Amino acid sequence: MKAFCIRLPVISGCFVMIWILACNRQHPITSQEIEESQTIAIGNIQLVAIVKDVLEIIQRGLLTERLLKSNNSTNEYTRYPTEYKPVITSNYTNISHNGDTLTYSGTITIDYGDSSVCADSLKTPTGKLIDTFFVTIIDSDINGKSPSVSYLGSISFENFRKGNTSLSGTLVSQSVDQITTVTSEDARLTYTDGSSTSWNGALTYVYRSSEYKEDDCWIISGSLTGISRIGTAFMTSISKDIIYTGRCQNSGRPVSGNIEIISNGVTSVTDYGNGICDTLYTVTVREAAKKYKSDI
Numbered sequence: 001m002k003a004f005c006i007r008l009p010v011i012s013g014c015f016v017m018i019w020i021l022a023c024n025r026q027h028p029i030t031s032q033e034i035e036e037s038q039t040i041a042i043g044n045i046q047l048v049a050i051v052k053d054v055l056e057i058i059q060r061g062l063l064t065e066r067l068l069k070s071n072n073s074t075n076e077y078t079r080y081p082t083e084y085k086p087v088i089t090s091n092y093t094n095i096s097h098n099g100d101t102l103t104y105s106g107t108i109t110i111d112y113g114d115s116s117v118c119a120d121s122l123k124t125p126t127g128k129l130i131d132t133f134f135v136t137i138i139d140s141d142i143n144g145k146s147p148s149v150s151y152l153g154s155i156s157f158e159n160f161r162k163g164n165t166s167l168s169g170t171l172v173s174q175s176v177d178q179i180t181t182v183t184s185e186d187a188r189l190t191y192t193d194g195s196s197t198s199w200n201g202a203l204t205y206v207y208r209s210s211e212y213k214e215d216d217c218w219i220i221s222g223s224l225t226g227i228s229r230i231g232t233a234f235m236t237s238i239s240k241d242i243i244y245t246g247r248c249q250n251s252g253r254p255v256s257g258n259i260e261i262i263s264n265g266v267t268s269v270t271d272y273g274n275g276i277c278d279t280l281y282t283v284t285v286r287e288a289a290k291k292y293k294s295d296i
Contacts, residue, residue: 029266029286037268037285040228041261042292043197044236045270045281047189049253050167051182052218052244054155055205058131058173061088061110087111102137127160131173151175165189169198178207184224191229199226201236216246220257234263248277253294 092106133153169187201224220242242257
């Protein structure tokens, strides 16, 4: 019984200490913390968007190469002015056909050149993307299903830039049909002032095609860790799927979704809205909410 009486104050003291620590963590947030959290949030927004752009560029490039090799006059880049069209070169090797399965590997280079002839350097990339890939296609006529396509690619960059950021490092892209998971290997976004955001982790991009292009959509989920452009560590979670739609493609931003970021014990939430086609999003840090206009 004595032992119980001796331990009870100690245990009670522990609860008091935990309560004090918990209260201390809810200190009033400073304007500097708010500003830093907003900066980190914008960096995460940019990296999610530029990875999606890279996937679209690679997909268009691969499709264009297949069309040109089959003497099809259709080109995925025909809707772009001449000065915006990249130069695409490719090399296919190790082509193997076994029953209903076709496998091949290769490299495709998509070169946008520099921005000297580009009227809108904010929207049009510059530099090169190099994708070294391995593809497996299984042709199945069961229930009229389309062939199943799996793809593994390692994407690197040479002076690749879009807007005010350049992308370096490697992205590993693994797809099965329309679901793509992108993992960072020393990937880094660098800004014009020399600061940069680096990250690790995986994002999943699901592409859903429809009869009409405007009804197509990208659905993005996943989580990341990294170092922000101000030198602080962050943890990112897409708490509500980010959705891009073909109907709102010209806005260059999602129509809905939330990104939650924790850095230095402070949580920020980016909200893309409720499906409206606009260029606005909101970053909330505690009770402080600020609207931004996307420049992506």
